[in-house]
Amino acid sequence: MSGSMPAALVDQIEAVADAGMPEVPHDRSPLAQRRLARRATSFETSPWDEIVALRDRHPDMISFGGGAPAREAVPVARLQAAAAAAWAEMLDAYDYGELAGYAPLRELIAARMARQGMGVDPDDLIVTNGSQQGIDLVAKLMLDPGDTVVIETPAYIGALQTFAAYEATYLPVPVDDQGLRVDVLERELATLPRPPKLIYTVPTFHNPTGVTLPRDRREALLALARHYGILVVEDDPYGELRYDGAPEPPLRALDPDVVYLGTFSKTLAPALRVGWLAAPRRLAHLLAFAKESVDVHNERLMTRVVYHAADGFLDHHLVGARDLYRGRRDTLLAALSTHLPPGTTWTHPEGGFFVWVELADGVAACDLLPRAAAAGVLYLPGAWFSSHADRRDRCGLRLSFSTLDEVAIREGVRRLGEAVRDHVV
Numbered sequence: 480m481s482g483s484m485p486a487a488l489v490d491q492i493e494a495v496a497d498a499g500m501p502e503v504p505h506d507r508s509p510l511a512q513r514r515l516a517r518r519a520t521s522f523e524t525s526p527w528d529e530i531v532a533l534r535d536r537h538p539d540m541i542s543f544g545g546g547a548p549a550r551e552a553v554p555v556a557r558l559q560a561a562a563a564a565a566w567a568e569m570l571d572a573y574d575y576g577e578l579a580g581y582a583p584l585r586e587l588i589a590a591r592m593a594r595q596g597m598g599v600d601p602d603d604l605i606v607t608n609g610s611q612q613g614i615d616l617v618a619k620l621m622l623d624p625g626d627t628v629v630i631e632t633p634a635y636i637g638a639l640q641t642f643a644a645y646e647a648t649y650l651p652v653p654v655d656d657q658g659l660r661v662d663v664l665e666r667e668l669a670t671l672p673r674p675p676k677l678i679y680t681v682p683t684f685h686n687p688t689g690v691t692l693p694r695d696r697r698e699a700l701l702a703l704a705r706h707y708g709i710l711v712v713e714d715d716p717y718g719e720l721r722y723d724g725a726p727e728p729p730l731r732a733l734d735p736d737v738v739y740l741g742t743f744s745k746t747l748a749p750a751l752r753v754g755w756l757a758a759p760r761r762l763a764h765l766l767a768f769a770k771e772s773v774d775v776h777n778e779r780l781m782t783r784v785v786y787h788a789a790d791g792f793l794d795h796h797l798v799g800a801r802d803l804y805r806g807r808r809d810t811l812l813a814a815l816s817t818h819l820p821p822g823t824t825w826t827h828p829e830g831g832f833f834v835w836v837e838l839a840d841g842v843a844a845c846d847l848l849p850r851a852a853a854a855g856v857l858y859l860p861g862a863w864f865s866s867h868a869d870r871r872d873r874c875g876l877r878l879s880f881s882t883l884d885e886v887a888i889r890e891g892v893r894r895l896g897e898a899v900r901d902h903v904v
C-alpha cells in the first residue's frame with residue numbers, strides 16, 4: 480500500500496495506527512455542536528436502532544417489526560443467474576454512464592407501469608437507489624426549510640426522516656380504514672395562507688396501516704392538488720402485491736403530473752437497492768441532475784442484474800409470492816381474533832405487508848413494547864410513524880406478516896395478547 484510514499488510518512492501513519500485513533504470528544508461538546516448543520520438533529524436517533532437493541536431481550540424473539548420480503552420469496556437462483564449475465568455485459572460498461580439508469584430496465588419498468596394504466600415514456604423514468612432515494616430527491620428539489628408537506632398520520636417512517644432532514648413543516652392528515660381523509664385535508668387547505676409544496680402519500684397498501692384509498696378519494700385528492708397547485712408524490716412499493724379485491728388505479732394513472740415512486744425491494748430483494756421514479760419531463764430532467772449530485776448514477780452492474788432477473792420472470796414469480804403472503808396475512812388476522820382482548824381493532828389489508836392494530840383504551844403501544852419484548856415479541860409502535868404522537872398513534876402498532884411463517888405468526892400474536900393482558904392487570 481505504501482508504494483512510493485516516503486518512509487518517514489509511512490512510519491508516521493503506522494505509529495498512529497498502532498496507537499489507535501485518539502479519543503474524539505463526543506458530539507455533545509459545544510464545538511462539535513456549533514459545527515453541525517441544523518438538520519443534523521434529525522439524525523440523532525433511528526427507530527431501527529431501538530428495535531435492534533430489543534432483539535436480544537428474548538432467546539427466541541418473534542419480530543413483526545420488519546418490512547422486507549419473505550426469505551422464501553427472494554428468487555435467489557434467478558438473481559445468481561442474472562448476476563452472471565450482468566457481469567458478462569459489463570465489459571462495455573465500466574465507465575461512468577447511464578445517468579437515468581440502464582435503458583432496457585427503464586423500458587421494462589415503463590411496460591409494467593403501462594399495464595397498470597400509467598403511460599410513461601422511459602425517458603421520464605429515473606432508476607434510483609431504492610424508492611427511499613426517490614423521496615429524498617423530490618424533497619431536495621422541492622423543499623426549502625419551513626415548506627409544508629402534507630403527510631399521512633400515521634406515515635412511513637423513512638419519509639418522515641427525509642422530510643425532517645430538509646427541515647419541512649408537516650401538515651398531518653389522519654388516515655382511516657379507507658386511507659387519507661381527503662375531506663379533512665380539504666378543510667385544512669382552506670385555512671392555510673400558503674398551500675403546501677407536496678402531498679406525500681402511500682395510497683395502496685399503506686405503510687403502516689395496510690389500507691387502500693378508494694377511487695373516489697383518489698379523484699378528490701387529485702382535484703384538490705390541482706386546485707391548490709400542490710405536487711403529489713405517490714409512493715407505491717406494495718401495489719403489485721395484491722392478494723384479493725379489485726385493484727384501484729394508481730394516482731399516476733389518473734394524473735400524469737403525479738410523481739410516482741416504485742421499487743424492486745418488495746418484489747425481488749431490498750438489498751439490490753433498485754427503485755425508480757417517474758415524473759413529468761421537466762421535473763424528471765431536474766431530478767436526474769439532482770441524483771447526479773448525490774451519487775452520479777446507480778450501479779451499472781446491479782441495474783443489469785435486476786433487468787435480467789425481472790425480464791420474463793417477475794410476473795410468474797409474483798403469483799407464488801402473493802399466495803405465500805395471502806396465507807400469512809390470513810393467519811395473522813385469525814390469530815388476532817383468537818388472542819387479542821376485546822376492544823382491540825385492526826385493519827384488513829388486501830395486499831402489502833402490514834396490519835395496523837389499535838389497542839383498547841389506555842394501552843399505549845410504546846409503553847407496552849418492553850413488556851412485549853420480554854415476552855418474546857416485537858412490533859413497531861404507532862408513535863414512531865407520526866410527527867406528533869396523538870392518542871390514536873399511541874395506542875396503534877404495526878405488525879408485518881411478510882417474513883414470518885405461520886407457526887411464528889400464531890405464537891407471536893399469542894405472546895402479544897399475553898403481554899397486553901399482563902400490562903392491563
Ligand SMILES: Cc1ncc(COP(=O)(O)O)c(C=O)c1O
Binds near residue numbers: 546610635716749
Ligand atoms: C412506503 C415505503 N416507501 C419507501 C420504502 C423504501 O423502499 P426502498 O427499499 O425501495 O428504498 C419503503 C420500505 O419499507 C416503504 O414502505
